[in-house]
Amino acid sequence: MSVLWQQTTHGVLKRKEKMQRFSAQLLLGIVLVTTALTGIYLAVVASNVHTARRLWAMEYQMSNVLRDNQALITEVARLSSIPVLQERSVALGYQPAESIDYLYLGEP
Amino acid sequence: MLRGPDARLRLITVLLIAALLLVLGQLVRLQILDHRHYQNEAEALVRRQYTLPEAPWGVIMDRNGALLVGNVPVYNVGAEITMITDTVMAASVLAPLLNRPEEELLATITLSEGVQHLIWRPLANRVPPETVQKLRALNWPWITLSPTWERYYAEGALACHTLGFVNADGLGYGVQTFLLRVLRGESVTRVGSVSVDTRPMPNELVGGNLTPYPGTNLRLTLDRTMQAFVEGALDQAIVEYNAAGGVILVMNPQTGEILAVASRPHYEPHRFPEYAQDGRDVLFRDPAVSMAYEPGSVFKAIVVAAALDSGRVDANWSYNDAGRLEYGGVFIRNSNGVAYGTQGLQGIMDHSLNVGTAHLSTRVLGADVFYKYMRDFGFGQTTGIELAGEAAGIVHLPTDWDWSDSYLATNSFGQGIAVTPLQMAMAISAIANDGVMMQPRIVAERHYPDGRIVPVPPHALGQPISAETARAVTEIMVRSVDTFGKVAQVNGYRIAGKSGTAQIPTTGGYHPDDVVASYVGFGPAPNPQVVILVNLDRPDVPADMRWGMHTAAPVFQKVMTRVLTLMGVPPSELRAGH
Numbered sequence: 001m002s003v004l005w006q007q008t009t010h011g012v013l014k015r016k017e018k019m020q021r022f023s024a025q026l027l028l029g030i031v032l033v034t035t036a037l038t039g040i041y042l043a044v045v046a047s048n049v050h051t052a053r054r055l056w057a058m059e060y061q062m063s064n065v066l067r068d069n070q071a072l073i074t075e076v077a078r079l080s081s082i083p084v085l086q087e088r089s090v091a092l093g094y095q096p097a098e099s100i101d102y103l104y105l106g107e108p
Numbered sequence: 109m110l111r112g113p114d115a116r117l118r119l120i121t122v123l124l125i126a127a128l129l130l131v132l133g134q135l136v137r138l139q140i141l142d143h144r145h146y147q148n149e150a151e152a153l154v155r156r157q158y159t160l161p162e163a164p165w166g167v168i169m170d171r172n173g174a175l176l177v178g179n180v181p182v183y184n185v186g187a188e189i190t191m192i193t194d195t196v197m198a199a200s201v202l203a204p205l206l207n208r209p210e211e212e213l214l215a216t217i218t219l220s221e222g223v224q225h226l227i228w229r230p231l232a233n234r235v236p237p238e239t240v241q242k243l244r245a246l247n248w249p250w251i252t253l254s255p256t257w258e259r260y261y262a263e264g265a266l267a268c269h270t271l272g273f274v275n276a277d278g279l280g281y282g283v284q285t286f287l288l289r290v291l292r293g294e295s296v297t298r299v300g301s302v303s304v305d306t307r308p309m310p311n312e313l314v315g316g317n318l319t320p321y322p323g324t325n326l327r328l329t330l331d332r333t334m335q336a337f338v339e340g341a342l343d344q345a346i347v348e349y350n351a352a353g354g355v356i357l358v359m360n361p362q363t364g365e366i367l368a369v370a371s372r373p374h375y376e377p378h379r380f381p382e383y384a385q386d387g388r389d390v391l392f393r394d395p396a397v398s399m400a401y402e403p404g405s406v407f408k409a410i411v412v413a414a415a416l417d418s419g420r421v422d423a424n425w426s427y428n429d430a431g432r433l434e435y436g437g438v439f440i441r442n443s444n445g446v447a448y449g450t451q452g453l454q455g456i457m458d459h460s461l462n463v464g465t466a467h468l469s470t471r472v473l474g475a476d477v478f479y480k481y482m483r484d485f486g487f488g489q490t491t492g493i494e495l496a497g498e499a500a501g502i503v504h505l506p507t508d509w510d511w512s513d514s515y516l517a518t519n520s521f522g523q524g525i526a527v528t529p530l531q532m533a534m535a536i537s538a539i540a541n542d543g544v545m546m547q548p549r550i551v552a553e554r555h556y557p558d559g560r561i562v563p564v565p566p567h568a569l570g571q572p573i574s575a576e577t578a579r580a581v582t583e584i585m586v587r588s589v590d591t592f593g594k595v596a597q598v599n600g601y602r603i604a605g606k607s608g609t610a611q612i613p614t615t616g617g618y619h620p621d622d623v624v625a626s627y628v629g630f631g632p633a634p635n636p637q638v639v640i641l642v643n644l645d646r647p648d649v650p651a652d653m654r655w656g657m658h659t660a661a662p663v664f665q666k667v668m669t670r671v672l673t674l675m676g677v678p679p680s681e682l683r684a685g686h
Contacts, residue, residue, distance in 0.1 A: 049310070056310035059318040063161060066319065067181035067255065070164055071237065077175035077262035082336045102678040 154301045158308050161255045163293025166323035168271060168283070170332040171367075171552055175262045177271055177284070182234040184254040185243065189217045190226050191250035201246065205239055206232040234258050259284075265376045267335050269394035270328075270369055270550060272496060273377045280380075281392045283550055285496035287326065290554065294320035325555035329365035334358060334674050338667055339370040345663045346372055349625075349647035355396045355529045356663070357641045358671055361537035361630060363566040364546030366493070367638070367671070369530075371395045393497060400501040400526035401643070404610025405443075405460045405656070406628045407522030410535055412453050413581045414481035415468045417543075417573040423580060426452045433463045433470075436513030440466040440521075443609070457588045457606065462521040469520035475506045478516060484572035485535040486545065487527055491569075493548045502526040522610055532628060533641040535572075539582060540604070540630040540639050542575035544568050579634070586633050596629060596661045598669050600679030604636070605629025605664065607656035612646070622646045627660035631668060632680045640668055 007013045078084070138146065168177040185206065192198050199214035206213065208231070216229055234256070235243075243251055261271065272282015284291060296316075301309040308318055338356045346354055358368040375383050375391040383391060393399060415421045431447030433440045442448070442462050448455060456464035469478045482488065488503030503525055504515045518524040527535075530548055538545035547567040554562045573581075585604035589596050596605045608626040611618035625644045630636040642660040649659065 052310035052313055055313055056318065059313070060307075063255075063319045066164070066322070067237075070179045070257070071181050073167070073175060074178040074180050074260045074262065077178055077260070080174070081262050081264075082266070082332065083264075097673060100673055102682050
């Protein structure tokens with residue numbers, strides 16, 4: 001009787017195969033879990049970097065918008081300044097109120 | 109020789125494990141053992157001190173929200189001159205853009221021989237965004253652009269003394285200097301990772317915002333429209349009476365709010381460096397707040413109020429006016445030298461009798477009581493208004509080394525005592541506000557960058573006289589206007605007022621001709637809404653027309669008429685409900 005036959009008939013090969021299958025599954029599991037964790041880690045890091053980059057860009061955008069806003073505020077102030085308003089009022093025919101009649105409304 | 113697949117498999121496994129161990133070993137070395145070394149090397153490459161772009165200063169608005177001082181975005185332009193390949197061409201292109209002579213610019217950007225390291229030089233400051241767009245279009249990598257701000261005065265020179273300015277050293281005038289720490293935006297300098305153009309890297313966000321907080325905005329008590337009218341009226345008066353300068357101050361006696369304050373001579377605040385360079389920096393001082401003058405007869409209203417409030421005289425009190433009074437070695441005379449006979453408090457105010465107020469201060473009140481009232485009315489002390497460079501004025505006291513007995517007599521008609529127009533208006537406002545003296549204030553609200561709006565509440569400095577005294581003095585002043593001071597009357601309104609013509613002190617005496625003509629009043633009585641003070645400095649008109657009643661009073665009348673209209677105060681009869 002060959003050794004192989006003996007191992008087969010005594011179930012030795014079956015146990016060995018079971019062990020190997022288990023080891024392979026374990027290793028595969030570890031590899032999968034590690035890959036998943038690494039993937040998640042990389043995704044989180046990439047997302048962080050992306051978000052930081054966006055925040056950074058937004059900060060500069062905000063800074064530029066703030067500057068544009070200040071420029072617009074001063075432009076509006078220039079256009080509504082007293083000399084400009086006076087000029088426009090005169091052009092429209094307005095005059096300073098000299099004589100004002102107040103109407104007294106008694107308590108109802 | 110390897111026999112069988114098992115053996116070869118084992119060999120491959122061993123080799124793979126060995127390779128993996130090698131990689132792991134290197135990882136351990138790089139990440140753990142030599143971590144500090146490589147981190148230092150990396151940081152040395154990117155870690156620099158950087159300053160965040162300058163935050164805008166807080167803007168300043170009038171009481172209705174109209175912008176008075178804002179910020180214009182500008183840039184400081186520089187050049188890494190070692191990177192320039194064609195300096196002649198660069199200078200010819202940049203010269204018209206930066207408004208600099210081409211030769212001068214060429215000298216700036218030309219590198220000295222033998223210099224190898226990077227050299228940066230400033231080319232122009234406060235360059236407008238339109239020019240910066242053209243510079244960017246050139247796409248020259250050696251041009252550096254640093255964003256910054258320039259103050260913008262929306263109304264030009266309007267309220268220049270009140271608004272003031274701040275120079276590069278943080279010194280200056282007006283509300284901007286007084287509230288510099290509030291107005292100035294956050295300045296942030298950190299050490300961290302920067303990009304090649306010295307901007308902070310994204311990871312620097314961990315250390316905080318990369319856009320610093322702007323300064324706090326201020327809403328003032330000034331009314332822009334009223335201010336413009338008052339300044340126009342003052343300019344007209346200065347031309348009409350050929351005066352050297354003047355002040356018009358409009359104040360709400362119930363809250364202490366300064367509604368308008370015009371001072372001449374004045375300046376354009378955005379051009380302050382030119383004035384300083386030309387030696388005209390005396391223009392920066394606000395005559396309304398920083399310069400004391402002898403108030404003259406307008407001071408008599410204060411003395412009459414003090415006498416009445418002390419209880420030592422009443423409305424029926426009288427004295428015999430002989431036209432002169434001797435006290436402390438000096439003779440006090442009425443301005444026209446006339447003896448008015450039996451006079452009371454009303455007569456003192458109507459005829460502006462120097463002898464009458466000297467009688468009150470020397471024979472009725474005495475030094476202790478007189479100067480107690482001067483202190484209570486705030487003379488000789490700053491008011492605490494939010495403006496830089498406020499003067500305290502000069503009040504001589506009996507305990508002073510340079511005291512002279514005659515001061516007690518001369519102070520009673522506003523000589524030998526120096527006050528600021530603001531102090532004078534504040535003291536008169538106590539009479540207008542039932543004896544309660546409100547602290548003058550120029551800031552109504554602070555608008556913080558986080559959105560909070562904090563109002564500055566009115567603050568009473570004290571009550572120098574009782575409400576009854578204040579009402580009695582108001583009536584005396586109203587009657588005085590209605591009988592002897594009609595030029596200050598405003599149709600439909602009961603106005604209280606007092607004129608003054610103060611000689612100007614010089615070394616060893618008083619100038620024979622120069623005077624400060626003034627008028628101070630309030631209305632409409634009762635429950636006055638506004639106090640107005642008009643000062644004209646050295647009006648150059650015929651001597652008989654230099655009096656405050658002839659020069660300052662018509663200006664007061666004109667300003668009061670318009671101010672009551674602008675404030676929407678109905679005539680006295682309507683207010684009384686008739």
